[in-house]
Amino acid sequence: xxxxxxxxxxxxxxxxxxxxxxxxxxxxxxxxxxxxxxxxxxxxxxxxxxxxxxxxxxxxxxxxxxxxxxxxxxxxxxxxxxxxxxxxxxxxxxxxxxxxxxxxxxxxxxxxxxxx
Amino acid sequence: xxxxxxxxxxxxxxxxxxxxxxxxxxxxxxxxxxxxxxxxxxxxxxxxxxxxxxxxxxxxxxxxxxxxxxxxxxxxxxxxxxxxxxxxxxxxxxxxxxxxxxxxxxxxxxxxxxxxxxxxxxxxxxxxxxxxxxxxxxxxxxxxxxxxxxxxxxxxxxxxxxxxxxxxxxxxxxxxxxxxxxxxxxxxxxxxxxxxxxxxxxxxxxxxxxxxxxxxxxxxxxxxxxxxxxxxxxxxxxxxxxxxxxxxxxxxxxxxxxxxxxxxxxxxxxxxxxxxxxxxxxxxxxxxxxxxxxxxxxxxxxxxxxxxxxxxxxxxxxxxxxxxxxxxxxxxxxxxxxxxxxxxxxxxxxxxxxxxxxxxxxxxxxxxxxxxxxxxxxxxxxxxxxxxxxxxxxxxxxxxxxxxxxxxxxxxxxxxxxxxxxxxxxxxxxxxxxxxxxxxxxxxxxxxxxxxxxxxxxxxxxxxxxxxxxxxxxxxxxxxxxxxxxxxxxxxxxxxxxxxxxxxxxxxxxxxxxxxx
Numbered sequence: 001x002x003x004x005x006x007x008x009x010x011x012x013x014x015x016x017x018x019x020x021x022x023x024x025x026x027x028x029x030x031x032x033x034x035x036x037x038x039x040x041x042x043x044x045x046x047x048x049x050x051x052x053x054x055x056x057x058x059x060x061x062x063x064x065x066x067x068x069x070x071x072x073x074x075x076x077x078x079x080x081x082x083x084x085x086x087x088x089x090x091x092x093x094x095x096x097x098x099x100x101x102x103x104x105x106x107x108x109x110x111x112x113x114x115x116x
Numbered sequence: 117x118x119x120x121x122x123x124x125x126x127x128x129x130x131x132x133x134x135x136x137x138x139x140x141x142x143x144x145x146x147x148x149x150x151x152x153x154x155x156x157x158x159x160x161x162x163x164x165x166x167x168x169x170x171x172x173x174x175x176x177x178x179x180x181x182x183x184x185x186x187x188x189x190x191x192x193x194x195x196x197x198x199x200x201x202x203x204x205x206x207x208x209x210x211x212x213x214x215x216x217x218x219x220x221x222x223x224x225x226x227x228x229x230x231x232x233x234x235x236x237x238x239x240x241x242x243x244x245x246x247x248x249x250x251x252x253x254x255x256x257x258x259x260x261x262x263x264x265x266x267x268x269x270x271x272x273x274x275x276x277x278x279x280x281x282x283x284x285x286x287x288x289x290x291x292x293x294x295x296x297x298x299x300x301x302x303x304x305x306x307x308x309x310x311x312x313x314x315x316x317x318x319x320x321x322x323x324x325x326x327x328x329x330x331x332x333x334x335x336x337x338x339x340x341x342x343x344x345x346x347x348x349x350x351x352x353x354x355x356x357x358x359x360x361x362x363x364x365x366x367x368x369x370x371x372x373x374x375x376x377x378x379x380x381x382x383x384x385x386x387x388x389x390x391x392x393x394x395x396x397x398x399x400x401x402x403x404x405x406x407x408x409x410x411x412x413x414x415x416x417x418x419x420x421x422x423x424x425x426x427x428x429x430x431x432x433x434x435x436x437x438x439x440x441x442x443x444x445x446x447x448x449x450x451x452x453x454x455x456x457x458x459x460x461x462x463x464x465x466x467x468x469x470x471x472x473x474x475x476x477x478x479x480x481x482x483x484x485x486x487x488x489x490x491x492x493x494x495x496x497x498x499x500x501x502x503x504x505x506x507x508x509x510x511x512x513x514x515x516x517x518x519x520x521x522x523x524x525x526x527x528x529x530x531x532x533x534x535x536x537x538x539x540x541x542x543x544x545x546x547x548x549x550x551x552x553x554x555x556x557x558x559x560x561x562x563x564x565x566x567x568x569x570x571x572x573x574x575x576x577x578x579x580x581x582x583x584x585x586x587x588x589x590x591x592x593x594x595x596x597x598x599x600x601x602x603x604x605x606x607x608x609x610x611x612x613x614x615x616x617x618x619x620x621x622x623x624x625x626x627x628x629x630x631x632x633x
Contacts, residue, residue, distance in 0.1 A: 054489070066420065068632060072560050075522060076488065078454065079420040079632065086454075089489040103632065104601060 032056040037067050037080070040105035051095040051115040057088040067109065071100035074113070091115070120265040124272030127247040130350045131159070132280025134239040137302050137351075138232055140287035148232075155233035159240025166245040183321035186242065190314035193238040194369060196231050197307040201300050202376045203231075247273075302351070304373045309353015311369035312362040319359050326359035327631060328599040333357040360599065364424075371446075375464075379474055409569045410443065410624045411607075412529050412553040415496025415518035417457035417484045420632055423449040425461075427607070427626035431619030441619070442466040447480075457482045463502070478502035482518070494520040498531070510542035529553045534575075545574035553591070561594040567609055567624075586614040587622065601632040 031050065035057055036043045049055045059069050064082040071077070074093075080086035090098075093115040102109025135152065142148050166173065166185070173181040251269045287302075318324035335356035340349045348354035353366060410429035428444040447461035458481050465475035480500045488494055498516035517532040533549040549572060555565030568588040573579035591609030598604050607626035613619050 072557075075527065075557065077418060079418065079451075087487055089487050091489070106600075 032058055034058045034060060035069075035111075036060045036062060037102060037109065038062045040065075040067070040102060040108045042100075042102065042109055042111040045111040047111065047113045049091070049093065049113055049115050052092045054089065055091045055093075057090060058085055059088055060085045066104065068103040069100060070103040071098060071113075073098040074100065076100075077103070120268035121272040121275070124247050124251065124269040125275045126272075126346060127243045128273050128276025129279055129346070131240045131243040132276045133283060133347070133350045134306065135236050136280040136284035137287065137306060138236060139284050141300065141303055142232060143288060151230060151233040152236055155236030156240055158233065159237040160244055162237065162241040163244030163248045166241065167248040183317045187314045187317035187321070189238050189242050190310045190317065193235055193242075194307045194311045194314065196235045196238070197303055197310070198369070198373050198376065200231050200235065201303050201307070201373055202380045300377060304370060304377070305352040306350075307373060308366045308370040309350070312353045312355060312358065312366040315362045315365040316355075316359065319361060324361055326361050327364070328360035328602060330357045331360040331363050331599075360602070375474075378472075409531075409533065409549060409551050409571075410445075411626065412551045412567055413482065413496075413498055413516060413518050413531055414527075414529055415482070415484050415494050415520050416488050417455065417482050417496070418451045419454040421449075421451040421457075421630055422632075423447075423605075423628050423630045425449060425626065425628040427624070427628075429622060429624045431622045433620045440466075441468055442472060444472070449480075455484045457484075474505050476502045476504050476512075489522075492521075504539075508541060510537040510539045512537050525557045527553075527555050527557060529555075543574075545576055548572045548575045548578075555591075555593060559594075561596050563593050565591045565593055565609075567591045567611070569611070582616045584615055585618040587611040587618050588614055591624070598629070603630045604628070605630055 031053060033047060033049065033055060035047060037059065040063060047057075057069075059078070059080050061067050061080040061082055061084055066079055066081045068077060068079045069086065069088055074090050076088050076090060078086050078088050090113070093113075095115050098113040098115065100111055100113065135156065139148070139152055173185055247269075251266065315324060319326045333356065337356075338345045338348070338354070339356055340346055340354065345354065345356065355362060358366075411427060425447040426445070427447070428442065430442040431440055433440065442465065444464040445461050446464075447459050449457060449459035451457045458479070461478050461480060462474065463476045463478065464472055466472040478500050480498070482496055482498050484494075484496045486495065496518040498514070498518055500512075500514040500516075502512040502514065504511055513536045515534045519530045519532075521528050529552070531551040533551065535547045535549070537543045550568075550570045552568040553565050555563045557563055566588070568586070570587070571585040573584060578584070589609055589611035591607055593607045594605070596604045596606075605626075605628040607624070609624045611622045611624060613621070
């Protein structure tokens with residue numbers, strides 16, 4: 001019984017500590033960029049972002065069908081239902097080009113992020 | 117006349133094949149012939165009824181009544197067949213003994229024989245309805261040609277039955293010695309084929325997505341329209357251009373039946389060998405340990421992703437049988453939201469010296485805490501409730517803290533594992549373990565990694581290092597696209613034991629099919 005209560009207390013303390021460490025730090029200078037999907041194409045198809053900064057991509061899907069924002073280079077994949085907006089957080093990125101696709105319409109939905 | 121003979125022959129042949137196989141599988145079952153005949157006549161009566169209401173059925177369910185009826189008939193037949201196979205497996209020995217000793221022990225077989233009548237009835241119903249409709253259409257026509265075509269139909273029926281009978285004789289003779297083994301496999305393939313056809317009906321009705329409309333196309337090589345193709349279609353469910361969902365139904369049905377067959381075999385052994393029970397009891401008495409973990413969980417979940425996963429872990433120490441353990445897990449996962457993934461899995465386990473047996477069923481959940489990349493390290497929580505299959509074994513609750521950090525091209529993942537037994541015979545203390553992985557993102561299809569797994573023991577009183585289990589080794593993982601929105605994911609690794617209590621070498625493997633809807 002005592003060992004169990006110690007365990008429980010230890011776990012509770014661990015979670016409080018974890019919450020403090022793991023939670024994202026809200027920062028005013030997070031950049032957000034809107035990316036629109038329409039007719040299974042991204043607009044803009046080339047997104048320029050500053051290197052070395054965390055970027056919030058707001059992916060707005062104006063098609064009625066779902067789309068999956070996918071990028072192996074960025075290590076991100078996110079399903080965005082038709083008519084919805086999904087958030088994809090990327091970076092800080094090294095300067096370079098990072099390709100992404102809409103996995104459900106890979107022939108047309110292609111784009112790249114250029115970090116400078 | 118020839119044309120009508122062939123049309124009817126095709127329909128009758130399918131039913132006759134099924135009846136033939138079932139009869140071969142049930143040689144020696146008391147009152148078998150009675151139940152088979154009951155099935156055939158029940159099915160025929162049903163066919164005539166269905167044919168009579170053909171128009172009404174076709175119009176039902178917005179024009180999809182025919183498909184739904186067929187699918188229902190097929191799936192009921194699959195369920196009954198599966199049940200029958202397991203029953204025969206469990207009582208197979210008693211049955212074959214009785215076959216040699218005719219007139220002995222009549223009482224036992226009543227219930228399954230009745231179920232076989234249901235399977236036969238359903239098969240005859242499905243094929244028969246089409247034959248009856250066809251013949252009725254001819255009979256309703258006029259003139260001398262109609263009677264000629266009816267004669268053709270009768271020829272077709274006779275030929276179909278004759279072929280079915282020949283197959284039955286052949287099966288009984290060829291497979292007499294290994295009858296139960298062979299025929300239960302035949303029935304398993306038959307059931308899998310029916311499940312695949314049932315899925316095809318639901319795809320046609322628009323209720324099931326085909327996932328991939330044509331998984332492959334071998335119609336140029338072997339069409340179901342030729343004789344061999346049709347026989348294979350009936351026997352093992354051959355389809356020259358199946359939808360992927362049909363293939364999945366096929367594999368799932370076959371897999372489920374095979375697992376049940378294995379379990380039935382094991383159960384048959386259990387009571388005769390009290391030693392097995394003693395081994396199980398002994399393994400319960402051994403201090404519990406965090407069971408061999410073999411997967412590192414990422415905190416990231418994907419909405420709308422549906423996956424079927426098989427994974428396992430096997431110790432391959434040569435000579436030392438005390439460490440020859442094995443775990444297999446079969447799992448179905450679904451990403452309900454972009455923060456929550458839920459899964460159900462079944463676990464098979466082989467303890468040292470024991471047989472591979474069904475160990476537990478579990479419900480697994482992953483909660484992703486924040487948007488990926490938002491915090492310095494991505495985090496998630498994992499909760500699992502594992503229900504032990506054996507009555508006197510404790511259940512388990514497992515919690516994990518999942519952490520992941522991308523550094524350059526590497527992704528580093530840490531799982532802290534807490535496990536608590538609950539229920540009867542439960543250990544009081546919480547056990548602690550870990551799973552780690554560092555992988556290098558080289559190419560999507562091949563990412564080299566190093567994984568480590570450990571089992572420290574009770575939190576309040578950790579074990580001496582010698583008794584702890586620590587394993588470490590190279591692993592490759594990768595993702596290969598199979599079709600639009602379908603990916604194959606694998607992990608394959610070799611783990612070295614680092615302490616006395618760990619197996620010196622073990623293999624871990626994982627194969628997963630992922631679907632996005």
